[in-house]
Amino acid sequence: MAVIVRIPTPLLSLTGGQREVQAEGSTLMDLIEDLERRYPGMKERLCDEEGNLRRFVNFFVNDEDVRFLEGAKTSLKDGDVVSIVPAIAGGLNP
């Protein structure tokens, strides 16, 4: 299952400059594990030591904040677009 992941500028060094990458996973946490395999160092940036999503990183699945879905357990399907957005100064609240 391929999901498109949009990478924020501060993490481009991990993806070799790619703004969009593909990864797989049936939940957001699976996806993060897969990203870690493809781009080592990614998980530590996105999750704290206990494995929780970091407070200052927002994840959007097709423009929906996973905080209002099921957090790290949010399920994903083929073709979903996941955006990783730095939450400096709060959330994405257009």
Add this chain to the structure above:
Amino acid sequence: MPLKIYPPVMDIYELVGNTPLINLSDYLQNTRIQLFAKAEWFNPGGSIKDRPAREIILAAEKEGKLNHKKRILDATSGNMGIAYTLLGRARGYKVTLCLPENVSPERKRLLKIFGAEIILTDPLESIDGAIMLARRLYQSDPEKFFYADQYSNPANVLAHYKTTGPEIWEQTSGKITHFIAGLGTSGTLMGVGKFLKEKNPHIKLIGIQPDAPLHGIEGLKHMLSALRPSIYQEDFLDEIIYVSTEEAYHMVKRLLQEKSLFVGVSSGAALAGALKLAQTLSEGVIVTVFPDSGHKYLSEAFWED
């Protein structure tokens, strides 16, 4: 009897600066070290950024770069925009700001109420995307805008050289030994640092940096991974101390619980950095700055943790 008011304040420009210095020495076990923080939310716009905004506007007027045919333009994630807008409108200027879409709703709302025109940029590109857009806007119509460019404008540094630095020197009776502050544009550290080193070259300057490129310390920049401000001179610093976002959050909450001080996340980072610094010293007088209060961070999730 004529009414007498002391001291009479004629306009908002006079309210900028002269902020209190708070004694936090009881956070340290070693009684031979003293720790103070400058409470910058006492500025009229609510943050340390009133100082550079005032200097940038006044200097640009004097140099003929700013007049009433031009709008003030810059990239900001909030505080500087608030300062430009309040101080700008007091002198009749309109303001256009480029900001990343992920700045907090509180900030966007404040900027709108204050009367700024805001242009949102891709949240994935952080502040650097906003900087690039501000540059393009300016290049497309240099007559329309005064591009304040806080990241390169020497008036940003000068503001702190002329005000923050002398205040700290006086408030500590010249006893300060270490100045430590977060690095955003680096204006605070460069300006205060220059003043203090001229007064006493033994004073040490320490910069605080987020420990990772992706972080949540609003106002600070991870210099290794981001566009470098041209006012930033790293070799001017004696040391850099790294702080995680979680450490900053923790200190924000401690300050509220233990001191009833309601500060923003970069103030928490300042305290975390200052405490790390203190552990490496046997004596000294450490001064840091708390750039703003907690009001603009109400929508953040960490308060509930």
